[in-house]
Amino acid sequence: MRSPLTNPFQPGSDVVPDVWAGRVEQLADWRDVVRPRRHAGLYETGRTILGEPGTGKSSLVRRIARDAAEGGDWVTPQLRIPAGADPLKIVASAVLRLADKAGLLATSRQRVLDVLSRVEQIAVSGFSVAVRGEAGPEPFTALFDLLVELGQAAIAQNTVVLIHIDEVQNITDEAALSQLLIALGDALSHQVEVTAPGGVLVERHLPLAxxxxxLPDFEDMAGARKGATFARRFRTITLAALDEADLLQALQPFVFDGWATPDGNGGLESVQMSSGAARAVVALCCGEPFLFQLAGQRAWNAGSASTISQEEVVAGWRGAQGEASAHVERILNRLPAREHExxxxxxxLPPADRTLTKIAAQMGMTSATxxxxxxxxxxxxxxxxxxxKPYSFRNRAVEAYLTTDWPRVD
Ligand SMILES: Nc1ncnc2c1ncn2[C@@H]1O[C@H](COP(=O)(O)OP(=O)(O)O)[C@@H](O)[C@H]1O
Ligand SMILES: [Mg+2]
Structure with a gap:
């Protein structure tokens, strides 16, 4: 039954939407590169996924984590760092929960018990207290030591540990950021000895990802502060808009078989979308994942017939124009003045004239450099x-907003 209750579109943040589009490369990077390599004991860097608000960074890694957890990996929840919060405290608590899952809390080994109590102290009192309170090893060493123990347990149980830290641009305390990155980076590059078949000792990396x-701002923070070490241990992937082809493909289930929804009597009923409606959703959202969900949600709610029509897409979008503008303004208003200009x-400028020299002149600057x-x-x-050559927009919503009447539709 087509009703707001059965609407599969999810224009919120931090969700894994039911109607998923694209990001094939990034999902394959986890499935075919990061996980298998770390699982096999080979070195692979961490991944830093950056992008403007609403590009689907959190959704992507939540999906990777969900799939990994379903496959039996030990996965932290999405660890969101609120502005000004102590990241070490948040990560320490999450790693302790994984340690519990790994059975480490039941250990009688003194070494492990010592590590656990040091990390518990960070989890309770946080980075600043742990640093300023007592003379002793820096907190990151405790977190590192626990990650190594956890990694060893993961080797023994043939699984992989996955840590997801979100909103990393909010880590504004330089010392805390540096401690966190060192603990994670050192754990990623740490090697342990294991016994290979035949009894020979070999070195391997921990099964830890x-x-x-x-937000992209993190690149500057981490880049400037952590320099070469950070760059060597984490690879940055910048998420941009989704391709039209990927979005159309995501809507194919609606166009062909229909999207199965409960019919209210214990059975299933399918909701279709005309191919014109699917094309309209794709055109209106300009490749922005958030706007794709918004357009889909509003179109679904614009009627109750079993097929979503193109008119309903347009009618639904009219009610969402304010939100669509706000989405692009959020991206533009975050930019430093010069980038916005x-x-x-x-x-x-007309598209063909968008060269660096002409853009500079348009800005009233004498030189392109x-x-x-x-x-x-x-x-x-x-x-x-x-x-x-010439320059073009990759963010099609920004382009449409600055050069046309979009998001207004007639
Ligand atoms: N691959 C995707 N396909 C379809 N919708 C997506 C995809 N990724 C994210 N979204 C949608 O985009 C919106 C923003 O996603 P989110 O991950 O919170 O963005 P970010 O973390 O980059 O700000 C959510 O409504 C989500 O449902
Ligand atoms: Mg997010």
Whole structure:
């Protein structure tokens, strides 16, 4: 039955939406590279997944974590770091819970008990107290030691540990960030001796994987502070808009067989979408995952017939225009003034004229080299533009907002 109660679209944050689109490469990176390599004891860096708000960073890693947990891996929940919070405390508590799951809390080995009590202290009193309170080893060493014990237990039980830390840009305390990154980075590169078949001792890495997710600002923070060590231990992936083809494919179940929903009498009933409606959703959302869910949700709620029509997509979107604008404004208003001006200047030029020199002139700058750094950041750090010949927008919602009447529809 098509009703708000059975609506499968989820325009919120921090969900794994039922209507999933794309991100095939990133899912395969976990399935075919990160997990198998770490499981086999080979080195593989952590992953830092960055992107503008609403690009689906949290959803992506939540999905990876969900699939991993279903397969028996030891997975932390999404560890969101609120602004100004103590990341070490949050991560220490989560790792302790995994240690419990691994059976480490029941150990009688003194070494492990010592490590546990040191990490418990961090989990309770946090980084600053642990650092300033007593002279002794730095808190990150306790977290590192526990990760090694956990990793050993994972080897014994033939599983993989996955740690997901979200909103990493909120870690503004330099010392805490550095301690956290060192603990995680050292654990990723640590090697232990195991007995291979035939009784020979070999070295292997721990079956431990780390995903950090957050806003692109993190790149500057971590890059500047942790330098080469951080770059060697974490690989950055910038998430950008979804392809139209991926979005259309995500809606194919609606167009072909229909989306199964409860009919209210214990049976199932399917809700269809006309192919025109599917194309309209894809066109309106401009590749933004959040707007895709929003357009789908509103179209579903715009009627009650068993087929979602193109008119319903448009009618639903009209009620969502304010939210769609707010979404793009959230991206634009977070930008430093010069980057925002750069986008405005780029949008004001006809597509064929979007070269660095002409954009600089449009901004009233005499030389292209002055604006080079802004354009570089908008491309590599934020994924909003593409510095091809000519420059173009990768974020199609930003482009539509700056160059057309979008999100208004007639
Ligand atoms: N691969 C995807 N396919 C479809 N919708 C997605 C996808 N990833 C995220 N979304 C939707 O986008 C919205 C924002 O996702 P979220 O992960 O919270 O973004 P971020 O963490 O980057 O701010 C959510 O409504 C979610 O349902
Ligand atoms: Mg998020």
């Amino acid at each position: 780390v995903y950090l997710t957050g 750069f986008l405005d200047a780029m949008a004001a 002055k604006v080079g750094p802004f354009s570089q950041r908008l491309d590599t750090v934020r994924g909003i533009i593409d510095r091809g």
